Amino acid sequence: MPKLFFLRPASFISARLCLMALLIVGLASCGKKVDLKDPKHYQKGPISFNYPANWSIDQEQADDDIQYIVIESPGSGLFVVQAHTSAYAMDLNDFAEWFSEEAAANMPIVKRSIGEFTPIEALPSKALKAGIAEDFSISLFGQQVPHKAAYYLAEEGDLHAFIITQYREDISTELAPGYKLIFDTLKVAPL
Known part of the structure; x- marks a missing residue:
């Protein structure tokens, strides 16, 4: 299996922090309503999108081959967006299973189950080629605490x-407008 960005030794701590963020955010209480009035814009390298004004970029790293x-x-x-050159390419199914297993292994205080993976038929963006739900x-x-994750490939x-999108199951309708904004404006440019 090719090494992905957050498996590189220099970035392993960031991976653990990201996985812990998945836990902390996943168990946190509901937040504010999605603010779509004045969305923020992200543009760096080949990735661009708009996102809600009250959402924030928690982590960001990039090098010549990979952006996270x-x-x-x-x-x-x-x-979460993890973009890389084809040198690091892997199958979406393998990536989803790997990510889920890594998340479960790197949550020391809590237990994260590994769920069933099912294909997503209706993709939320034209930029996406495939999707898997967990x-x-x-x-x-x-x-x-029931959660949902979706893994997509562009x-x-x-x-x-x-x-990757991840959220507590009980707040999916609250987050839907924010995810829709990002997916509607997501652009992935060729290198």
Whole structure:
């Protein structure tokens, strides 16, 4: 399996922080309503999109071959983009399973289940080629919190981008307008 951005030794700590952010954000209480009035714009390298004014870029790293962005909602939603050259390409199914296993292994305080993976038929953006959904739970002190994740693949020229959304199941309708804004404006340019 090719090494991806957050498996590189220099970036491994960032990976752990990102995975911990998935936990913390996933267990946090609901946040503010999605603010679509004056969206922010992200443009760096081959990736661009708009995102809600009250969401923030929590992590961002890039080098010559790879770009990694984590966008966080005020409550418990994440939107992750990991773009890289074809030298690091892998199958979407393999990526989704790998990411889920890594997330479960790197959450020391809680237990994250690994869910069933099912294909996503209706993709939320024309930039996407394929999608896989995962239903899983995060358990803390015996309390199960149902979550959903979706893994998508966008390809353009020599660029491969994995996009991940993750949220608590009970707030999916609250986050939907924010995810829609990002997907509607997502552009992946060839390298």
